[in-house]
Amino acid sequence: MRALIGRGARRLQRARVFFGHGTDNAWDESAALVLHALGLPHFEDTVYDRRVGAREARRAEELITRRIRERIPAVYLTGQTWFAGLSFRVDPRVLIPRSPIAELIERRFAPWIDPRRVRRILDVGTGSGCIAIASAKAFPRAHVDAVDISADALEVAAINVRRHRLGRRVRLVRGDHFSALGAERYDIIVSNPPYVGRRELASLPPEYRHEPPLALAAGRAGLDSVRIILGESADHLLPEGLLVVEVGNTERAVRRAFKQLPFLWLEFERGGGGVFLLSAEQLRARGR
Numbered sequence: 001m002r003a004l005i006g007r008g009a010r011r012l013q014r015a016r017v018f019f020g021h022g023t024d025n026a027w028d029e030s031a032a033l034v035l036h037a038l039g040l041p042h043f044e045d046t047v048y049d050r051r052v053g054a055r056e057a058r059r060a061e062e063l064i065t066r067r068i069r070e071r072i073p074a075v076y077l078t079g080q081t082w083f084a085g086l087s088f089r090v091d092p093r094v095l096i097p098r099s100p101i102a103e104l105i106e107r108r109f110a111p112w113i114d115p116r117r118v119r120r121i122l123d124v125g126t127g128s129g130c131i132a133i134a135s136a137k138a139f140p141r142a143h144v145d146a147v148d149i150s151a152d153a154l155e156v157a158a159i160n161v162r163r164h165r166l167g168r169r170v171r172l173v174r175g176d177h178f179s180a181l182g183a184e185r186y187d188i189i190v191s192n193p194p195y196v197g198r199r200e201l202a203s204l205p206p207e208y209r210h211e212p213p214l215a216l217a218a219g220r221a222g223l224d225s226v227r228i229i230l231g232e233s234a235d236h237l238l239p240e241g242l243l244v245v246e247v248g249n250t251e252r253a254v255r256r257a258f259k260q261l262p263f264l265w266l267e268f269e270r271g272g273g274g275v276f277l278l279s280a281e282q283l284r285a286r287g288r
């Protein structure tokens with residue numbers, strides 16, 4: 001098995017595929033594809049010492065060939081990924097979960113909020129439902145509203161809500177940002193919205209073209225969605241509430257466009273950045 005995975009990894013490296021949709025290196029990407037092709041679990045160490053027959057090896061090689069030829073991210077080929085330690089069904093109707101916000105959810109947003117008082121959470125642009133579902137698991141007494149404008153994405157989110165048996169605490173809502181929420185207010189609003197500007201979009205590796213454009217593109221400067229979130233969050237946060245938003249490489253544009261806002265830019269132990277935090281109070285002060 002190790003030899004087969006190693007061979008796959010060398011092929012991926014030679015072909016210069018892009019890593020960053022779930023794995024960040026050729027070995028892990030090859031292992032995910034080979035084990036999927038063979039229908040084997042990758043969390044059992046013994047699997048790596050298993051003998052592989054010629055037909056099985058061919059099946060695995062064929063999947064690696066697809067990865068290389070079509071530049072499809074491995075997660076779309078396996079249909080499965082992990083986020084905050086939880087497994088998610090993923091297909092090209094949704095962005096592949098990879099937000100550093102996972103780390104924040106695992107820490108229950110400490111030290112920024114008292115987790116004992118969190119009862120209502122909103123996830124804007126839920127995609128696969130990963131942030132909403134992980135948040136519901138992290139706060140077992142909370143109800144989570146998960147909004148997306150894409151009916152396709154919500155179908156995948158519904159599969160994941162069922163998988164994690166959270167139908168009573170995670171509500172999927174179709175809508176444009178806050179428009180379907182009436183006057184609802186939340187302790188935490190969390191969002192990984194589309195934030196890629198036109199120039200960056202054109203320069204992304206081909207793997208990104210398999211993701212829904214709706215999940216990435218956010219106008220010329222990448223600010224279209226974040227502008228709405230910053231403008232409307234104050235009306236949907238409880239007095240002590242918190243807004244957490246990922247904007248990735250658009251961080252500089254956000255700092256420049258909203259100079260008057262006292263963003264706190266978070267750091268993550270497992271890497272990644274471009275995530276800011278604002279309190280309800282700070283957002284309200286800006287509106288005065």
Ligand SMILES: C[S@@+](CC[C@H](N)C(=O)[O-])C[C@H]1O[C@@H](n2cnc3c(N)ncnc32)[C@H](O)[C@@H]1O
Nearest residue numbers: 097125126127148149150176177192193194215
């Ligand atoms: C970057 S993806 C994030 C998906 C998921 N939250 C994650 O972190 O993997 C952004 C999501 O926002 C959704 N979206 C785009 N425009 C929207 C809008 N106007 N209102 C609500 N959701 C929107 C997209 O369909 C997509 O699922």
